[in-house]
Amino acid sequence: MKNRRVKQAVVLLSGGLDSATVLYLAKAKGYLCRCLIFDYGQIHKKEIRQAKRIAKAAGCAYKILKIKFPWKGSALLDRKIKIPEKINRGIPATYVPSRNIIFLSFAASFAETVGAESIFMGAHAQDYSGYPDCRREFFSAFSKMVKAGTYGGFSIRVPLLYKNKSQIILMGKRLGVPFELTWSCYRGGKAPCTRCDSCYYRAKGFKEARLVDALIK
C-alpha cells in the first residue's frame, strides 16, 4: 500500500449553492475538507444554518467564526438599507466592504494552523453583482500576498470563477450537491423572496440548466 499524505483543504461555506458545489468538488478531488462558516451579522441568518447542514451532509468538519462589524454600510448587515431588486448599476447596496478579503484572511489563518494546502472558495466573476473582490485579479493578488505574508505554502482555488450559474448548477448536480439545503436569498424570510439579485440569478441558472429548484414551491 502506498503511503499517501492526505490532502487537506479549507472550504469557505456560505450556505449558498456555489460554495456547496465547491465543497463537493473539493471532496471529489480527494481533499479532506474543513469548512469555515462566517456569522458576520448577515440579516439572512438562515444561510448559516443551511451551511452547517451542508457540511454535515458532506460529512465534513466545520468551524463557525463570528465577526461583529463595528461599522455598518451594507444592505446585508443593516435592515435600514433596502435590498435592491434585480440588477443595479454602480456599487451594489449589498456590497460589504472587503468581505472576501476578510473571509480569505481567516481561511489563510485556519489553513496555516491546520497545515491545509488549499483554500477553496465559490466566488465567480460573472454573476457577482459587481463586487471587486470577486475578480480574477483580486484572487491572483491575494494568492501572492499570502505567499509573502505566511509560512504556509497553500493556494487559493476559485474553480467556479469563469462559470455561470447554470454551469455551476449542472456541475453540482453531477457531484450530488443537496441543492434543497442551499440558501441564496439575501432577505431573511422563510421562503426565498424571488426578487433580490441573488434569487434572480439562482432562478435564471436553474431555468437555463433546465432543472427544477426544489427550494421554490
Added chain:
Amino acid sequence: MKNRRVKQAVVLLSGGLDSATVLYLAKAKGYLCRCLIFDYGQIHKKEIRQAKRIAKAAGCAYKILKIKFPWKGSALLDRKIKIPEKINRGIPATYVPSRNIIFLSFAASFAETVGAESIFMGAHAQDYSGYPDCRREFFSAFSKMVKAGTYGGFSIRVPLLYKNKSQIILMGKRLGVPFELTWSCYRGGKAPCTRCDSCYYRAKGFKEARLVDALIK
C-alpha cells in the same frame, strides 16, 4: 480660505509603543485618525485597555473589533503554550497565523466604509521576532491586493518598517507619545515581565536611545 478636504486615516492601534508612535506621526501629518483596536483573545488583555487610553490621549475616535479565533496554536492566544524568552530560531511560539493579514483586512473594510485614504500600521521589519507578515514584500503585496479587491483608493503605510526600536522611541519622544501608557509585554501581568521577546526589545530600545522607560520601576 482654501477649501481643503480633511485627510482621513485608519490607524491600527495595539497598545504598544510602535503603533502609538505611528498614531502620533499620522496626526502630525495632518490626518484625521480613526483608531482600530483588536480584542482577539490575546492573553495580554492589558494591551487593549492601554490602546484605548492612548487613543483618548491623542484625542482620536476608536473602534474595538472583537475576534474569537475558533482555533488556537499561538502562545499569545493559548495559556498552555509557553511564551518564549529572548530570541529563538524557527517559527516563534508567539506567531498568530495571518494576524496582520486579518487586521489589515478589517482596516481595509473600515477605510473603505468611512472613505479614509490611508491605513497606518506600526509594523517594522527589524525587531519583529521573525513574523513573515511584517516584511516589506508582504505590505507591498497587500497594497496591490486591496487595490484589486476594493472600490477604495487607499494605501497601506508602514512608516516604521526600516526603523529599529531606539529610532522609534526617539521619534515618539519628539512627537510627544505618552510612552507611560504603552504596553509591550506578551505576558498578562501587572508589570512587564522583562523577559519575553517584546520586553527584551523594548528595554534594548530605551537603552540605545539613552532614555528611561517610565513603565519600568
